[in-house]
Amino acid sequence: MMALESRKDLDKAFWRLSKYIESNIIHYVENCISCGICYEICPAFHIDKRYAPAPIGEWFRRFYRRYMNPIARALGKLAHAYPLTRENLLKAREYAYRCTNCAACYMVCAAGIDSGTLALMCKALIDSAGLTPQAVKVLEELEATRKYITPKVEELYAKFQEELKKYVPEVSVGERDRTAYIPVSIVDLVFGKDALISTIRVLEKIGITWTLPREPVGIRPPMGYVTGNFAEFASLVRRIYLEAKELNAKMILVVDCGYTYPALRFEGPYIAEIEQPCKIMSVVELFEDYAERGLLPVREGHDAAIWHDPCMLMRRGGVEMPHALLERIATPLKPKWKGRYVRCCGGGSHMFFLHEEVAKALSEVLEIDLVRMLDSFSREIAEFSLKMAEHRVEELLTKMPRVIVTACHSCVFMLRKALEKVSTVRIDVKHVSELVAKQLM
Numbered sequence: 427m428m429a430l431e432s433r434k435d436l437d438k439a440f441w442r443l444s445k446y447i448e449s450n451i452i453h454y455v456e457n458c459i460s461c462g463i464c465y466e467i468c469p470a471f472h473i474d475k476r477y478a479p480a481p482i483g484e485w486f487r488r489f490y491r492r493y494m495n496p497i498a499r500a501l502g503k504l505a506h507a508y509p510l511t512r513e514n515l516l517k518a519r520e521y522a523y524r525c526t527n528c529a530a531c532y533m534v535c536a537a538g539i540d541s542g543t544l545a546l547m548c549k550a551l552i553d554s555a556g557l558t559p560q561a562v563k564v565l566e567e568l569e570a571t572r573k574y575i576t577p578k579v580e581e582l583y584a585k586f587q588e589e590l591k592k593y594v595p596e597v598s599v600g601e602r603d604r605t606a607y608i609p610v611s612i613v614d615l616v617f618g619k620d621a622l623i624s625t626i627r628v629l630e631k632i633g634i635t636w637t638l639p640r641e642p643v644g645i646r647p648p649m650g651y652v653t654g655n656f657a658e659f660a661s662l663v664r665r666i667y668l669e670a671k672e673l674n675a676k677m678i679l680v681v682d683c684g685y686t687y688p689a690l691r692f693e694g695p696y697i698a699e700i701e702q703p704c705k706i707m708s709v710v711e712l713f714e715d716y717a718e719r720g721l722l723p724v725r726e727g728h729d730a731a732i733w734h735d736p737c738m739l740m741r742r743g744g745v746e747m748p749h750a751l752l753e754r755i756a757t758p759l760k761p762k763w764k765g766r767y768v769r770c771c772g773g774g775s776h777m778f779f780l781h782e783e784v785a786k787a788l789s790e791v792l793e794i795d796l797v798r799m800l801d802s803f804s805r806e807i808a809e810f811s812l813k814m815a816e817h818r819v820e821e822l823l824t825k826m827p828r829v830i831v832t833a834c835h836s837c838v839f840m841l842r843k844a845l846e847k848v849s850t851v852r853i854d855v856k857h858v859s860e861l862v863a864k865q866l867m
């Protein structure tokens with residue numbers, strides 16, 4: 427991990443980032459009227475009143491004014507313009523790393539201000555000073571350099587394919603002209619193996635041909651979406667697009683709907699400056715489409731199920747709760763809040779990677795010691811994110827579900843961890859594909 431030492435280097439970091447400061451970012455910087463409407467919905471604000479969207483976004487505004495507004499630059503702190511110094515960036519980190527980039531504030535702000543995106547821009551500057559939490563930075567670097575393909579990862583991928591053979595007649599890897607290309611990641615293999623196998627079983631049943639990448643496409647690509655390293659972001663998007671194109675796939679099917687989905691579907695072509703090779707779909711969209719058209723061969727399910735919207739799927743991806751699908755496979759409960767107004771489970775962005783269990787599980791396959799890299803700041807943020815999860819779980823439990831259904835591996839992890847802490851009743855948390863596979867006829 428390279429730390430840029432001098433002020434001059436940090437100034438350069440701002441100018442490098444300025445390439446990504448488009449009109450939407452300028453709008454987020456310039457037009458907040460500090461009305462406070464976004465505070466109530468922010469999961470961070472619920473845990474600590476200092477960390478609301480406007481003050482989280484304000485740190486990027488302070489740096490922006492220093493470099494982009496000559497009058498504010500001359501007035502300095504009087505005009506809330508701050509230079510990029512290590513000291514200021516450490517203060518900014520306290521705020522930016524409490525944001526899960528859930529976009530809830532964006533949904534309720536009448537001025538359309540996205541404080542989560544401002545936090546991400548701030549993280550890009552924090553990264554330039556070498557202040558990204560080490561465990562997350564190392565994952566990003568391993569992903570960028572492909573050094574995550576360790577012998578243990580190869581073994582894990584081979585074992586996954588062996589296990590898959592129990593359910594499907596033939597495992598397709600790197601084959602051309604299949605309909606769905608599934609960009610399997612390390613996080614998919616370690617935390618979402620059952621969801622992956624279930625997805626493939628359903629594809630077989632509905633007659634959609636599929637293929638897997640020749641090797642896992644990343645740790646949870648693009649890790650640059652978490653650290654604000656847009657160059658890494660671009661290279662990972664390119665890597666996935668190019669393999670899908672080479673294989674002539676008709677769709678890239680995303681099983682883990684963390685930030686991978688909006689990154690590939692929306693931001694990817696712009697950041698990576700490359701055309702999308704084919705349609706990008708989440709399993710939620712695909713299976714909901716089949717359920718709506720009556721083409722999903724499933725038995726009726728009766729478990730009382732409540733849907734938890736992953737932020738990146740709903741608010742940053744526009745994919746809503748799959749009503750028709752849930753009606754078929756369970757007895758869906760009516761959530762108190764739906765879609766854009768659902769609170770984040772605390773697992774968004776970098777949060778997931780700072781939990782000791784996650785670091786431990788990834789360390790085993792990546793053959794590095796991520797747990798040792800979790801410093802006191804990282805552990806404090808993990809604690810903070812767990813409180814967000816507990817808050818979310820308490821909301822869900824008011825509906826007395828038998829199962830919480832979602833479509834993101836970090837949501838599954840966070841909700842399970844919080845349930846262990848706050849609930850004495852046994853409640854399952856499942857990826858939606860697992861529920862569909864269980865009900866297949």
Ligand code: SF4
Pocket residue numbers: 457458459460461462463464465479480531534535536537538539541
């Ligand atoms: S971001 Fe929007 S809702 Fe929040 S304080 Fe600013 S103007 Fe108000």
Ligand code: SF4
Pocket residue numbers: 467468469470471478479482524525526527528529530531532541542543545770
């Ligand atoms: S993106 Fe989410 S966590 Fe971040 S400031 Fe907005 S509401 Fe809060």
